[in-house]
Amino acid sequence: MPIKTEGSWRARLFPNNEWALVLVIAVECAIFGATGRNFLTAANGFEVARLGVELGLIAFALTPIIITGGIDLSVGSMMALAAVVLGGLWRDGHWPLPAAVLAALGVGLAGGGLNALLIARFRFPPLIVTLGTFSLFRGIAEGLTRGIENYSGFDPRFLFWGQGYVGGLIPTQLFVLVSVFLFYAHLVHRTAFGRSLRAIGFSAEGARYAGIRVARQLACLYVLSGFVSALAAIIYVAHLGQAKSDAGTGYELMAITSVVIGGTSIFGGHGTIWGTALGLFAIVILQNGLRLSGQPAELAGVLTGALLIATILIDRVVRRPKAPQVAQMNAEENTEVRNSQIAVLSIVILLAALIVAGSNWFLINSLRRELRSATGERATAGPAAHRTVIAMMPKAKGDPYFISCKQGADEAARELGVELLWDGPTELDPAKQNEVVEAWITRGVDAIAVSVENRVGISTVLRKARERGIKVLTWDADAERDARDFFVNQATPQGIGYTLTDEAARILGGRGEFAIITASLSAANQNEWIKYIKERLAQKYPDLKLVAIQPSEGDRDRAFAETQTVLKVYPNVRLIMAIAAPAVPGAAEAVKQAGRRDVKVIGLSLPSMCRTYIHEGIIESIVLWNTRDLGYLTVYAAQAAATGRLKRGDRQLEAGRLGRVEVADDEVRLGAPFIFNRENIDRFDF
């Protein structure tokens, strides 16, 4: 027997060696406390906790499922479905908000019920069933909203559940997280039901012979998981202030990661809820800490992967199973929680939270600073030699469009001698944008410039930044007007939509069919442009016909395949309008390979990606602005705003090599969109 019952407190508290995680969290805190600015503050501790809520809810729901040897991949998609049902019933169905919330929870129960029916009743493998519902739920959410609907403008009392603070410090949704945690901790560790889950995980057949009603128990768990996902969706909607069909994308994998890091065996049979909580915080703290210490966010993925493998390895080394099955059985038998132990366990969890939140020298300090900053003084008001820090966020870091913006931003930062922080979501993700801004507020910067993915959701946090005395700018895409000081405007959606339509009309001679290849069907920008394209068509070009709008998901290869299909299904199409940077070369390649010299491609993309196709005459023209100048101007404007050189009401701004740039009230104007074609393309090298 590898683990003794008596005297081995470690084995009792941490049956799956979760102590390793406490160690990891402590190490993370030590490192980031030293390198990250304002990491070890109470405010940041609570902020970290807030970031983990939606993920945590899902991870708690997944833990018992994984203990039974099952899995639920549909949780993230369920969030999307519940979110759009909530938004749709409330706004379009004119339901009162509480009723809509109940309906969303009902949808969660129903979706969980479908999983439960297929898994528990028909005994299909959970992985396949939930892989199916993973597509199905999000598909329905997209279908219902046509990807476009973005429900916002919720009651502040509802938003309080995702954005408010109780007692001015503790985020509201933390209480939800703690309640669900306690519920699951009780369910899994304190009831006969919970104990039987492990039996099922070891051997479902054996459990059945032992008199456990396996099907019913499994059904319960999957229904609960649907319900908790819906609950997470409600918090998510309140947190971001919007409900859209892209809610919760990728949450399933993150949640599974936390559960597994937390020591739950993926094969079933053992695992603890507090292990999951520790795993969750290990990941969230890692992401937050990297951000505060200015490390590249991509490092988080690499380190999470390493952490996953390291925790499993530690488990392996410490456990050293000779006959794994037997060892696990015995460990299981001996490590079941006793009545007297629940208090000790709570203390451990509290301790972990305290390490993050406030068990440090800076607690008082930071509280004082909080108060000071609330009265208007800047949190980071340092000595006179303070170097201006400008934080700039793209919509997605990996997007070539934003990479060329960054080149301009870097250039300006060098010229001005400011420190430029460049961070953002790795893929389009409105929730991540909020996280990054929160981290910057905590870290303390002089100016924040954001290319906004989600207008409503981010405005709350931008206002918070302004209250702390940080200058807030938006660039590329605007937030709500009162949430920022200036908007660096390169082109309005109307300008883009109209220019593209006019260009299409010019090429087609005013009549004919064309098709659009967009980014994802729920992409906010693209949908805005399409709206204006349709408006322009109705106004001015009755003979131009838009026959299809196909998604490319920001994937060149997908745009290629979609264009191929469109060309065959609609043989009269003479023009493809691709309105996402990677989609334009994809569409052009499809036209080229199909040998359709009669079809032209236009769109919105980077000159460098399209140059060869423009020379070959496949792409007629692309509409864009000088992206490098956009990044350059944004840094100049941010620096000017932070140092007080740029104030509301100024007419112009001196911006380095761009000379004097027009300022209109609170907008800094880059100029009109530009049309790149065969004549001028070689003059641009971005």
Added chain:
Amino acid sequence: MKSVIWSRYKRELAAAVAYLALLVAVGAVAPSFYSAANLRDLLVNNAPVLIVATGMTMVIIVREIDISVGSQFAVCSVVAGLLAKAGAPIPLLIPALIAVGAAMGALNGWLIGRLRIPSIIATLAMYVAWRDALRWATQGAWVQGLPDDFQWFGLGQSRGQWLIVAAAIALLVFFAWALRNLRAGRALYAVGSQREAARLLGLNPSALVFGVFTLMGALVGLAALLNAVRFATVPSNAGTGLELKAIASVVVGGTAISGGRGTLIGTLIGTALLGTTGTALTFAGINPFWEKAMQGAIILVALISEVALGRLTHEPR
């Protein structure tokens, strides 16, 4: 005899029936679906997925799973582009990419076969790690300005296209034969059914698992190269969602996720079914908003059709 075929290949047949139903329905609504050009494009576009799904079938038969294939695919694509750009002779890319893929696969195999880390965890870790490492290294930039003979290996479009399809089918046929007739192929089923029993029979499960993952990696490397040469540039985000596509294709094709059972014919049908749906929907004039819901429904219908067609009495879960 008939009933033997029926009971043994019931799942494959269920998928085939679903596929036929889809084909008939599309044929009725939009006969132009059956144009030679469309069928050729479908083949070419799905050939890389088929290669990955071929490897995935073997991984799942041996009762493991590989979530990292999409990320490996992206890394291999970029490596292919960089090598070509650095002036490596184009034919040399084939062994080079197989080696790069095999190396990444071997890392998985070592973690899973040797260190006995559950495959879902090891490959989940690699999925995150490779994708983010690539993002970090490329900063999202595409590989552009490739030599002219990169696209289609310099063979021209029509010959290049058939080369890709032929390679995918040759691999499928070879591995289908190998799974049936080679010792190692049969050993996969044995290890997938009962690892311990297989070990007692004198097989070496660890080595076999290592081998399967290395092979999986090699196939991913090859698939990434064959996919990349269809274009003149290499994006840095290739293969997003490929892992789910491949797993879904395999599973719809009747391979048991619990290991020990599955055929590559089934995988071929599964890949064809899932790879055709999107195009078929567009031909049928159905709004793309419903595409994802349809994909999900197909997976579930493929499952349920098995019940409808008569459930096996003692099917392992």
